[in-house]
Amino acid sequence: MSTTFAIDSLPNRIIKHDDREYLFFSGTAYLGLPQNLAFQQLLTDAIGRYGTVFGSSRNGNLQLSVYEEAEAKLAQFVGAETALTLSSGMMAGQAVVNWLRLGYTEFVYGPNAHPAIWNGPTVSLPIMPFADWVAQLPAQLQTIKPGPVAILLNSIEAVRSEYYSFGWVRDLPDDRPITLVIDDSHGLGVLNAGRGIWPQIAQKDTINLLVTASTAKAMGLPGGVILGTAETLKAIRRTAFFGSCSPIPPAYLAAYVQADVLYAESREKLRQNLILAEKLLMPTGLFTHASGYPVFFTDHDDLYPFLLEKGIFIYSFAYPTAADRANTRIVISAFHELADIQKLAECVYAYCF
The missing domain is CATH 3.40.640.10 (Type I PLP-dependent aspartate aminotransferase-like (Major domain))
Structure with a gap:
């Protein structure tokens, strides 16, 4: 059974648990936008205009134009x-x-x-x-x-x-x-x-x-x-x-329509990170991986506790229900640095050899 961590902040490339730091290779924030300070600033500015939530039906008689703008x-x-x-x-x-x-x-x-x-x-x-x-x-x-x-x-x-x-x-x-x-x-x-x-x-x-x-x-x-x-x-x-559905908070869509450059930069950063990850991880033979997709899957579930001891936290838990088999995978994000991926690869090699 996988070890469960409880932390008190948004996971980034590094998480802290029990006074120890771990490189974080899990989650689904593939472009690292929740952790991106420039994206956070766009959202902060948008909250000043739209508030934190719009608790109304999209079919109501008061409409916010940002929905149609973002959807288009x-x-x-x-x-x-x-x-x-x-x-x-x-x-x-x-x-x-x-x-x-x-x-x-x-x-x-x-x-x-x-x-x-x-x-x-x-x-x-x-x-x-x-x-x-x-x-x-x-x-x-x-x-x-x-x-x-x-x-x-x-x-x-x-x-x-x-x-x-x-x-x-x-x-x-x-x-x-x-x-x-x-x-x-x-x-x-x-x-x-x-x-x-x-x-x-x-x-x-x-x-x-x-x-x-x-x-x-x-x-x-x-x-x-x-x-x-x-x-x-x-x-x-x-x-x-x-x-009868409440909509997505409008401030997020207002940030989205202004974030073209940030999305493009993050996709390029992820692309560069994946080039290195594919080069270093795939020769080990441990992983199933769709080229260009930021997930590396392995049947070797004991890789999780091994990497955890090395200060690296990866995805490993039962999904979609607790009755399902745990699956173990490494997730690469745009928030990673190349040195993080090199450290990850060194530890994976230590597991293999």
């Missing part, structure tokens, strides 16, 4: 027609699922689909490699009665750091309405120059593509987003589920 900016950046923000990635996913249920839609899930896009508290997910799931998908669709179908899956195997191929989307059948829902929480802000999975998906007139994501990871914003067509997002916005 994010949609244009990604390449989607429009965007709709919510208070979390979980709420974004559930807003989509709630809307799909109104259309009596059949749900088909990919392996390890995130709970944010589950239709209910428990879902039977296929237990098979992604390529095998893709191969059997046409046969599975043929067994479903005529009518709307939603295919829901993740954009990447985020835990084991493996990319998914999406070439199969162009071959989906045209004999029924299909909504393709992709949770891109771990790709948005990082992959494809920050644009995430959207540019990789073949656009078909017969496929309604919706991408959901948490913005609390690489984007550094406590909220979530849905990307899709204006028609679909307008329909989602009309639901009681969306209308």
Whole structure:
């Protein structure tokens, strides 16, 4: 069982626990924006204008224009027609699922689909490699009665750091309405120059593509987003589920619209850090790693206590429930210095050799 730390400040490249310092290689702040002083200053300035929270429905008779401004900016950046923000990635996913249920839609899930896009508290997910799931998908669709179908899956195997191929989307059948829902929480802000999975998906007139994501990871914003067509997002916005949701605090979106330079700088810093991490860590043979993605997964769970003794804290706990097997991974962030990664590699080599 992994050792649990309790600290009293935001984790940065160094955390302190029981009067000892540890290099921190965990979390999901891939671009290091919550720790970025310039980003914090943008947020501080925005709080002076917008306060800490806007506890109102987005469908109310008083609107804050920063929501539409930020959503238009994010949609244009990604390449989607429009965007709709919510208070979390979980709420974004559930807003989509709630809307799909109104259309009596059949749900088909990919392996390890995130709970944010589950239709209910428990879902039977296929237990098979992604390529095998893709191969059997046409046969599975043929067994479903005529009518709307939603295919829901993740954009990447985020835990084991493996990319998914999406070439199969162009071959989906045209004999029924299909909504393709992709949770891109771990790709948005990082992959494809920050644009995430959207540019990789073949656009078909017969496929309604919706991408959901948490913005609390690489984007550094406590909220979530849905990307899709204006028609679909307008329909989602009309639901009681969306209308009753509190929105993301507006100050964060005000900071986002001013932070282009900071996002670009952080992506470049992360890119440089990953070049070194891939060069030093991958020859050990310990890790599964999707090139360009800031996660290095290992089946060697005893790497965690070994590195902890060396003053390095990495990710290692059961997820998504306490009943699941612990998974162990190293997470690289833009807040790391090259010397941190070199120290990490030295300790990993000591474990190996």
